[in-house]
Amino acid sequence: MRRAWILILAFAAWPLAAAQPPKPQEVLGFTPGDDYKLADYQQITKYFQALAASSNRIRLVEIGTSELGKPILMAIISAPENLKQLDKYRRISERLALGQAAGEQEARALASEGKAVVWIDSGLHASEVATAQHAPELAYRMVADPGGAPDEEMEKIRRQVILLQIPSINPDGLDWVAHWYMGNVGTPYESAPLPWLYHKYAGHDNNRDWFMMNLAETRRVSRVLYHEWFPQILYNHHQAPPFPARIFVPPYDEPLNPNIPAPVMEGVGLLGLAMSERFAREGKAGVISYKNFDAWWDGGLRSTPAFHNIHGILTETALYSWANPHTYTSEEIPQRFADGLSAREPSIFYQRPFLGGKWGLRQPIEYMLTADMAILSLAAERASDFLLKSYQMARASIEAGRRGNPYGYIVAPGQWDRPTSLLFLEKLALGGVEIERARAAFAVGGKSYPAGTYVLPASQPFRPYLMDLVEPQKYPALQVEAGRPTKRPYDIAGWTLSQQMGVKLERVNEPFSAEMEKVEWIPGRGETGWQGAGTARGREGETARPEGERGRRGEGERETETPGRRDGELRIERAGKIRGGGAVLVLDHRQNAVFPAMAELLKAGAKVRWAGGEFQAGGQSFGPGAVIVTGSGEGQAGRLAERYGVDVTRVDSAPAVAGFAIAAPRVGLYQPWLANADEGWTEWLFDNFGVPYTVIHNDDFRKGGLRERFDTIVIASQTAASVLHGFRVGEGSAGEEGRRGPQPVADQRPEYAGGIGVGGLAHLVEFVKGGGTLVALEEAAELPVLYFPLSLSNRARTGQFYCPGSLLRITVDPASPLGYGMPPEAIAFSSGGAAFEMTVAKAFNKDEREIRSAAKFAGKDLLASGWISGERAIAGKEAVVEARYGKGKVVLIAIRPQFRGQPHGTFKFLLNAAYLGSARWESAGAAR
Secondary structure (H helix, E strand, C coil): CCCCCCCEEECCCCCCCCCCCCCHHHHHCCCCCCCCCCCCHHHHHHHHHHHHHHCCCEEEEEEEECCCCCEEEEEEECCHHHHCCHHHHHHHHHHHHCCCCCCHHHHHHHHHHCCEEEEEECCCCCCCCHHHHHHHHHHHHHHCCCCCCCCHHHHHHHHHEEEEEECCCCHHHHHHHHHHHHHHCCCCCCCCCCCCCCCCCCHHHHHCCCCCCCCHHHHHHHHHHHHHHCCCEEEEEECCCCCCCCEECCCCEEEECCCCCHHHHHHHHHHHHHHHHHHHHCCCCCEECCCCCEECCCCCCCCHHHHHCCEEEEEEECCCECCECEEECHHHCCCECCCCCECCCCECCECCCCCCEEECCHHHHHHHHHHHHHHHHHHHHCHHHHHHHHHHHHHHHHHHHHHCCCCEEEECCCCCCHHHHHHHHHHHHHCCCCCEEECCCEEECCEEECCCCEEEECCCCCHHHHHHHHCCCECCCCCEECCEECCCCCCCCCCCHHHHCCCCEEEECCCCCCCEEECCEECCCCCECCCCCCCCCCCCCHHHCCCCCCCCCCCCCCCCCCCCECCCEECCCCCCCEEECCCEEEECCCCCCHHHHHHHHHHCCCEEEEECCCEEECCEEECCCCEEEECCCCCHHHHHHHHHCCCEEEECCCCCCCEEEECCCCEEEECCCCCCHHHHHHHHHHHHCCCCEEEECHHHHHHCCHHHHCCEEEECCCCHHHHHHCECCCCCCCCCHHHHCCCCCCCCCHHHCECCHHHHHHHHHHHHHCCCEEEEEHHHHHHHHHHCCCCEEEHHHHCCCECCCEEEEEEECCCCHHHCCCCCEEEEEECCCCCEEECCCCCCCCCCCCEEEEEEECCCCCEEEECCECHHHCCCCEEEEEEEECCEEEEEECCCCCHHHCCHHHHHHHHHHHHHCCCEEECHHHHC
16 A cells, blocks of 8 residues: 555656657747746646656656545656666665664665655645746756756756656646636736635645645645655745745744754755855845744644654745736835845845846746755755665654653543544544554553553654644744734744644653554545545535636536545544434534534434433433434434444433424525635535535625525634725735735726625624624624624734734633533634623623623633733633624634634534524423
8 A cells, every 4th residue: 555656647668768858838838937828737737748758767646636636746757767666765765764774774775775755846825826837847857858968967866866746736726826817818907816715725724734634635745755755855835035035945034843853954954055055156146044934833845844854945936926027126126124134235144135137937937946956966966865864863753752751642531522532643643653552451650541542652753743743832932022022923833733623642751561552554545534524515506606716616626525534544443332222312512523423414304403401311421512313214323433433322212301403504604705714714614524505705795685595604714804895906916015025906807806895794784683693703703893783892902912823721611502512621723813802791681782602711821832922811701702683693703713624622613603503492392
């Protein structure tokens, strides 16, 4: 199964390299970088296939498919004699990366024999268009001999390096962007931004998913990186340096994450210097380092590999506007960067300022090729050094774990949500973490653990990765003014995965003895587990959406499965427990997996209720929200336990307890024509947990009639102004000045301009007053607070509280229907945008504007991981509230309950809200 990567698209027998491989323009019809031209994924694929058909220096393989079913191609480029022994060199790279050599002497021999494995990818952020357009040029230079004779430097690279090149890591987004832009060229909308996400779910956040691996593309790539090839160098192309710099190259900015091995950062610095030197040699100005892009964050394609002993490289090359050219005048070059550094005079990390000139699409392509060659040349020169270094870092991690502090982590028995705790282990395993299981009972520190207990040993090659995901982050405030760091984290400050997923780990700080077995991870593509197991997307009105729009089912898209874990299987026992023997089923609401199970039951015609209080059934105690199922059919209990891992109690009759009669919800999810990743992640959550929904747009609000179509409307986190006004025609690309410099004034196509408007807001108010439920997430809560209005104030907007993306403690009212299934204390992700304070009494049944709290921010010890200041401003304030308004209600969620698909511990707030809008309260008598 480790050799699943050898799916050869072309070709079993290679031709002799007599004929010159085709140039990109000979297949594409234009040269990459030509003004006003973008190649789409089919064109780029066609070129790579032509290249593979013409040369024995390249193999083309498919490593998996995108979210919409497009093949993700990887070109393996090296000397022909290396390609004939690929498995040998792959195995050397693996043995060294995992510290499997018998000792230093064997490791040195393997390093001398092996080839440096270098990964270079393109097109992750599809709007950064030059990256994918440069891919054919890099492949051509690696494969061909343009001058008719081999170039000495390139010949050395091919002999000493195996290049893993991904032409586009986001094929779906590449097509959307290329088709959108090429359809606008020559019109007033030539510079208009894409009005939807350039990834099915994540948009820009597809480079924020590299430890969570929710997306098809990140799972496919992670399998290659951490289970198959183990490259020593990974180069991730992007296009957003601080203006007026032309390219950012390492070294990175402060702070440094202490879990990243020092040799990784030293090597990254060395590679950055090699790039800077080559740019100077080629007379390319505007190279900047040590600015904006820090070495703190985990979650990006250049950062997560660093915790795996891989030299993760990111560059950011300047972009003007799509494939439009621009000539910068001296007057357009500012005197200083945003942080005060001179933009016109040389400095230590900006030695050759860019002072103007033409910048279209060809210029960034040339800069990217220079950076490629600098990395490849250094890798070839020091191939054995990079290989040996991977072994030395692996062994250092293993030995550090043997010394303790800690010795490992125990996945505590009796998890609140067992299926989610197993999903947590699968996430770690796909990232290369070794997991062990106790064959027999054992004891540590006077505490006993049963056979079957899972242990995460600290003594393993990727110890830095494990430590970073299970230990709280403590963001170092390098300089503080007015209670907050002057240097905001590049992305977020805290992300501890065990906390986000609600998994209880026990840190082991003393040596212990136990009979353990390794839990085997088998790479592959078979569907495993329950997440995303065949749930239909459940939208209505798809065909009314414009051709090419994100989410519309068209050429190359799949109607079948939603995202699931198709990239391997962790050999663990997933099936839930079945107790009792009656026809009535009772499921525990504490388990997130109950939601896809419930969706299947409703679809099959079963009657589903949520208990409104505690009760006893089948010798078990159940809390509020327990799911009572009648009419489920024979064999359903076993199917639910096996497929979703939920625990099922079978009883003879339905418990006599009042509660909610549950129906398939009628949910409308607002999708603005301003690409909003939080909306995309809400789609991901609903798709993966079986919630049917309809994507609705501005016109749906303007037309009205919302209550006839929906019981619940969800607005993901975005500002009230953006909901009301959207993109304003002629406003240009707001916020781009600091990143890209002067931008053309962009008119948006009229059908995508504007927001819901005043009329749409009036219809939304009418929807709630008529009995509907509005669910507003974090920043979006500003809309109902201001315009309904509600008797609430937002304490996070006082200017005292600061939270640059951290994990906070909350307390939950488990009797509140919104909090059904939640523990009394939990950890939530916050980006600091909301915390509510009630301005009226909260008792129900007095008037139509009363408010009930479902969760509060902790009154003390608020921070769990990351950084905050001004804690007192929100301590004890409301995190989740339900406000009655007319016949309906507004649910305000101050946290980010589904942020990037990571905080499984708070998913229930949003999932409960989606179902409660369509639920009906029944008395205990009605239950029978």
